[in-house]
Amino acid sequence: MSVDPVAATCPVPRAETERVLLGHGSGGQLMAELIDEVITDELGTQGPLEDAAVVGVADLDLVFSTDGYVVTPRFFPGGDIGSLAVHGTVNDLAMRGARPVALSLAYIVEEGLPIDELRRITRSVAKAAAEAGVQVVTGDTKVVGRGAADGIYVTTTGIGVRLEGAYPSAAAAVPGDVVLVSGPIAVHGMAILNARADLGFDSGITSDSRPLHRLVAAMIEAGGSAVHSLRDPTRGGLASALNELAAASGVGVDIVEKDLPVPARVAAACELLGLDPLHVAGEGCLVAFVAPESADGVLAAMRNLPEGVDACRIGAVTDAPIGRVLARTLIGSRRIVDMLVGEQLPRIC
Amino acid sequence: MRYLDEYRDAELARRLLAELHRTATRPWTIMEVCGGQTHTIVRQGIDELLPPGVRMIHGPGCPVCVTPLSAVDKAIAIAARPEVIFTSYGDMLRVPGTRDDLLALRARGADVRVVYTPLDAVRIAEQNPDRQVVFFAVGFETTAPANAMAVLHAADAGLANFSVLVSHVLVPPAITAILDAEDNQVQAFLAAGHVCAVMGWTQYEPIAARYRVPIVVTGFEPLDLVEGILMAVRQLEDGRAEVENQYVRAVRRTGNPAAQQAMTRVFRVTDRMWRGIGPIPASGLRLADEFSHFDADLRFATADIEVTENAACIAGDILRGVKLPTDCAAYGSSCTPRTPLGAPMVSSEGTCAAFHNAGRPSTVEVS
Numbered sequence: 076m077s078v079d080p081v082a083a084t085c086p087v088p089r090a091e092t093e094r095v096l097l098g099h100g101s102g103g104q105l106m107a108e109l110i111d112e113v114i115t116d117e118l119g120t121q122g123p124l125e126d127a128a129v130v131g132v133a134d135l136d137l138v139f140s141t142d143g144y145v146v147t148p149r150f151f152p153g154g155d156i157g158s159l160a161v162h163g164t165v166n167d168l169a170m171r172g173a174r175p176v177a178l179s180l181a182y183i184v185e186e187g188l189p190i191d192e193l194r195r196i197t198r199s200v201a202k203a204a205a206e207a208g209v210q211v212v213t214g215d216t217k218v219v220g221r222g223a224a225d226g227i228y229v230t231t232t233g234i235g236v237r238l239e240g241a242y243p244s245a246a247a248a249v250p251g252d253v254v255l256v257s258g259p260i261a262v263h264g265m266a267i268l269n270a271r272a273d274l275g276f277d278s279g280i281t282s283d284s285r286p287l288h289r290l291v292a293a294m295i296e297a298g299g300s301a302v303h304s305l306r307d308p309t310r311g312g313l314a315s316a317l318n319e320l321a322a323a324s325g326v327g328v329d330i331v332e333k334d335l336p337v338p339a340r341v342a343a344a345c346e347l348l349g350l351d352p353l354h355v356a357g358e359g360c361l362v363a364f365v366a367p368e369s370a371d372g373v374l375a376a377m378r379n380l381p382e383g384v385d386a387c388r389i390g391a392v393t394d395a396p397i398g399r400v401l402a403r404t405l406i407g408s409r410r411i412v413d414m415l416v417g418e419q420l421p422r423i424c
Numbered sequence: 425m426r427y428l429d430e431y432r433d434a435e436l437a438r439r440l441l442a443e444l445h446r447t448a449t450r451p452w453t454i455m456e457v458c459g460g461q462t463h464t465i466v467r468q469g470i471d472e473l474l475p476p477g478v479r480m481i482h483g484p485g486c487p488v489c490v491t492p493l494s495a496v497d498k499a500i501a502i503a504a505r506p507e508v509i510f511t512s513y514g515d516m517l518r519v520p521g522t523r524d525d526l527l528a529l530r531a532r533g534a535d536v537r538v539v540y541t542p543l544d545a546v547r548i549a550e551q552n553p554d555r556q557v558v559f560f561a562v563g564f565e566t567t568a569p570a571n572a573m574a575v576l577h578a579a580d581a582g583l584a585n586f587s588v589l590v591s592h593v594l595v596p597p598a599i600t601a602i603l604d605a606e607d608n609q610v611q612a613f614l615a616a617g618h619v620c621a622v623m624g625w626t627q628y629e630p631i632a633a634r635y636r637v638p639i640v641v642t643g644f645e646p647l648d649l650v651e652g653i654l655m656a657v658r659q660l661e662d663g664r665a666e667v668e669n670q671y672v673r674a675v676r677r678t679g680n681p682a683a684q685q686a687m688t689r690v691f692r693v694t695d696r697m698w699r700g701i702g703p704i705p706a707s708g709l710r711l712a713d714e715f716s717h718f719d720a721d722l723r724f725a726t727a728d729i730e731v732t733e734n735a736a737c738i739a740g741d742i743l744r745g746v747k748l749p750t751d752c753a754a755y756g757s758s759c760t761p762r763t764p765l766g767a768p769m770v771s772s773e774g775t776c777a778a779f780h781n782a783g784r785p786s787t788v789e790v791s
Contacts (some may be wrong), residue, residue, distance in 0.1 A: 094531045104762055333434070346428065348540075399783070405644050406437040406467020411783020416761040417518070418527070 098417025102356070105417045122366025123246040123323035126167040129237060138173035140164055140328075144229040149196065152268040153263075153282030154358075156229055157199030157209035162284050162358060163309070164233040165207050170305040170361065172241025172295055178204060179232040179283065180214040185224040191206060196209045196227065197212035207286040209233070238292060240299040243363075247303040248324035252392035253370035255292060256364045257377055258385040259283065259338045260313050261345065261355035269344060278344045283359030290382045297376035301369035310413050312351040314400065316362050318414045322398040324364075329410070330390035331403045352413040364392055431645030439648045441473055444657060451477030452660050453609045454653060455602070455745050457595060458616030459486030459774060460644045466778040468646045470653075475583070478657060481609065481745035482775040484598050484701060485616050487563040488515050489743060489767040489774045492697040495591040496521040498726040499560050502589065503534050505724065507610060509552060511545040512560040513567075514538045518770045522732050540731030542574035542588075548585035551577065558720045561588040565619045568592050569683035572690035575718050587720035590711055593696055595619050596627045597707035602636045607746055614642040614649070617671035617729055628667045636665040643671040686776040690715055699767055700739035739767035742775050749776040750784060 098105045110124065118309050127140030144160040154162075159179065168175045180200060184193065204211050262283040269278045287307060304324065308316035313335075321328045337345075337352045343353050359382065365373050370388070377383030393401075400412040444569040456462060462482040465471050467560045471480045484490055500521045503510035510526070517526040519538065531534040534556075539545050542559050548555035571588065578586040595616060602608055614617040615628060620641045628639045638659035642652030652670040659666060667673055689712070697706025711719050718724075736754045741747040749768070761777050768774035 094528070098527070164708075342428075378755050389763055401783075402466045404646075406431045406434055406441075406470065406473070406650075407469050408466055408472050410469055413781055413783060 082340075084151050094398070095111045096417065100310075100318055101196065101415060101418050102312075103415030103417060107220065107414070108252070111390055116391065123244070124319070125237075125245050126170040127173065127233075128365065129171055138168050138235040140167040140169045141230065141232040141275070142167060144231070145225070145279060146267065147225065148270050149192070149226055151282055152266055152280065154230065154284040155196060155199050156227065157196040159284050160201040160229040160231045161200055161203035161207060161209070162286050165209060165286045165288055166307045166358075166361070168235040169286075170194050170221040170231050170243065170307055171293040172243045172305070172334040173235030173239050173288070174238055175209045175235040176224060177210050177234055179225075180211050181230040182214075182216045182232075182311040183224050184216065184218045186218060186221045186224050188226055193227065196229070200229075201360070203286075212257060215419065217232060222267055235288075239297050240294040241302070243302050244304040245304055245306065245320050245323035248320055248326050248364040248392050249366075250392050250394040251367055252303055252364040253367050253392040254317075254328060254330060254389055254392065255365060255370065255377070255386060256389055257287070257363070257383045258360040258361055259336045259341065260308065260357050261337060261341050261352035262360075263309075263358035264312065264355035265341045265344045267356075268348070276338050280338075280340050280344065283357055285382055287361055287382060290361070290377060290380050293376045293380055293383070294365075294373050295423060298365055298369040298373040301365060301366035302337055302373060304364040305361055307357070309356045312352070312356055313352040313362060314351070314412050316415045317400045317412065318398070320362075320364065321400055324392075325397050327391050327393040327396050327398070328390060328400045330400065331404070332405055334387060334389045336385055338385055341359070342363055350419060353412055354419060426763070428645065431643070431647040433647065437647055437650055440647065440654055440789070444478070444650065444654045445475045445623065447654065447661060448475040448478050448657050449661060451479070452611055452657055453479045453481060454612045454614065455481045455483045455610040455658050456614040456649070457483040457485040457599065458614075458619070458641070458644075459489070459617070459778075460618070460776050461614060461642065462486070463778050464644055464649055466782045470646060470649055470781075472742060474653065478653070480653070482742070482747075482778075483602070483613075484526070484698065485564065485595065485619075486744040486768060486774045487567065487593070488519055488770055489739065490698045490701065491516070491519065491562045491591050491595055491767070492699045493522060493731040494697065494729055495589065497729045497731050498721060499589055500524050500526060500529055501729060502558055502720055503529055503536050503725050505556070507556050509535045509537060509548055509555050510536050510560070511539045511548060511557060511559045513540075513562070516560055516562060518764070519767050520734075520764055520770070522730075542571050543631050544575065546574050546577050546581070546583065546586060549583050553585060555585060556723075557586050558724075559586075559588045561590045561592060564593055564595055564616070565617065565622045565687070566616075568687050569622060569680075569689060572686040572714055575715055576686065578718060579715065586783070587718050587723050587785045588711070589720040590691075590709065591696070592691065592709035593698065594693070594707050594709065596631060598701075598702050599628075599631060599639075600699070601704045601707070601785060602703070603637065603742055605632070605744060608625050610637070610659055610745060612640070614640040614652045614656060615650070615667075617641055617643040617674060618673065620669075620675045620679065622680050624677050625667050625669065625675070626677060631752045632667050638665050639667045641667070641669045641671050641675050643674065647703050698743070700743045722731075725740075734765045739766035739768050741774075742768055749779040756780060
């Protein structure tokens with residue numbers, strides 16, 4: 076048996092090099108390392124990690140993406156695991172400038188799940204797909220023994236067709252780009268935390284889960300190829316999305332803290348739990364890096380749609396420091412906005 | 425948000441900072457005691473906007489950081505037992521023990537749960553009569569009353585399957601220990617607002633008088649801290665050494681008597697080991713004998729655990745304010761929030777983590 080070099084040289088426990096921790100799934104640094112050191116390493120994948128891949132077939136640019144959904148609780152204010160599974164994959168396609176066309180739907184169901192609940196989730200999938208204008212065209216259902224899964228896990232895979240003139244990519248941002256967000260951040264994550272019964276207060280926050288492909292189509296129509304990069308800040312929040320885009324494009328990002336759209340209820344719940352809204356997931360907003368001459372036009376187009384009515388400018392892309400996100404603080408100093416390390420743990424006091 | 429937004433006003437902050445620049449004529453060294461204050465100072469970059477020579481050093485008030493390694497190792501030993509549901513505030517889970525942390529233990533199958541209040545741990549005990557439920561009672565005078573209430577509640581309910589692993593610490597003895605140290609540089613303190621909301625500030629009056637040191641009870645928002653620093657500098661410039669209260673919206677001189685009563689019933693003052701600092705006499709709380717049947721330490725007989733601190737970690741010097749995280753060779757290289765060598769890199773209230781999360785040392789010019 077070979078000796079683990081980390082354990083051999085370091086006196087400190089490095090348990091996360093041996094086993095997967097919950098924190099590996101939180102969309103922060105741990106997850107980035109797991110993907111980089113294990114998954115893309117074994118697959119031999121090259122290039123920046125995108126929300127969806129563009130695959131050329133004949134003379135058509137197909138956009139392709141897949142995502143698994145494991146949310147607890149399965150039903151929450153503003154949605155459920157079914158609608159989330161549709162919106163999440165539709166949005167991943169949209170972030171590459173695609174019009175979503177079709178979805179596959181795969182269930183892993185734990186023995187004992189009420190059939191009525193499976194019906195409600197499926198009805199929600201159908202409704203969300205119809206509203207987004209995509210069809211569920213194929214699927215799979217597996218049942219595992221009690222305890223082998225937590226109720227139900229849903230995986231959706233989507234294909235779409237790239238809109239004409241749309242080339243958004245995580246690697247396409249350039250210094251001078253304006254940073255836009257389409258609406259309030261950190262809403263979904265706080266709705267989910269609040270829906271977990273053990274918090275003991277009701278913040279009245281409803282998830283922002285919704286499809287964003289129409290918003291993206293309007294942005295592309297207004298800005299075309301000036302829309303350089305798009306990302307929907309889900310797990311890991313806006314901090315992760317901005318850091319990933321900065322790293323993939325080899326640029327810096329400057330944001331202004333007071334311009335961040337954080338709804339009052341979300342801000343209050345974050346305060347109470349000691350969480351940074353920049354690290355909390357959304358499911359219905361996007362961040363866009365847009366060439367400065369097109370930024371006003373794109374912003375106006377976003378504000379014309381309900382899902383972009385609160386769109387605003389939060390900063391700019393810079394040439395240095397590369398791969399770093401800086402925030403101008405409320406009192407006028409500056410700090411670096413880093414990715415979440417692992418699991419989001421509430422503070423003691 | 426009311427009570428928050430007005431303490432984050434950029435224009436008011438600028439005015440207070442300008443007043444601070446006018447007031448400070450000499451170099452002064454001020455310690456903020458509480459980790460929550462460190463977090464605001466570093467996150468908002470307040471220390472970079474202070475007059476030249478006015479220096480903040482960051483105190484030992486991170487409950488996660490000063491919980492002794494032996495307590496963490498005991499927690500891990502107890503949590504590893506199959507009959508135990510181990511409950512804790514979230515940020516204790518990543519604190520490195522001698523060989524492990526609670527998160528890694530959970531990944532290997534231990535039943536470790538995050539709770540937001542100790543009363544949740546009591547509820548878990550009520551719901552799981554066939555399991556032993558243990559709560560990790562750490563923290564300063566801020567968490568002690570709620571933890572005392574949990575023990576009182578369990579006693580009322582006659583719960584035989586609930587216990588607490590107690591490692592509470594007290595602020596005033598830590599301030600005294602810092603002032604007694606030969607290499608002490610601290611000339612004024614910002615006392616922790618939330619601790620004083622519970623305890624009031626009468627305990628600080630003899631310290632201010634005996635050591636001739638200004639102590640300002642201070643809140644946690646950016647404007648609270650700038651105002652607290654201004655009040656401390658004014659005292660230093662005037663040659664005064666008083667206890668003043670900046671955090672008037674939350675703190676009264678006598679504190680919260682009901683909270684103090686619960687603490688006094690359940691806990692007794694004891695000597696306590698502080699991680700990175702060492703033993704401080706009469707600086708902690710233990711369960712009163714009347715409640716010793718709730719003591720997880722006794723119930724699970726974890727008394728003899730050998731502990732080893734990481735040699736590279738200078739947490740002690742950092743917690744006493746003698747060194748900055750950026751003075752540490754391990755900072756940012758072998759020690760990061762991802763792979764912490766010492767507790768101050770774990771909690772967001774820890775000085776090292778606060779520095780690291782704000783990206784310091786930064787090559788970026790502050791404008």
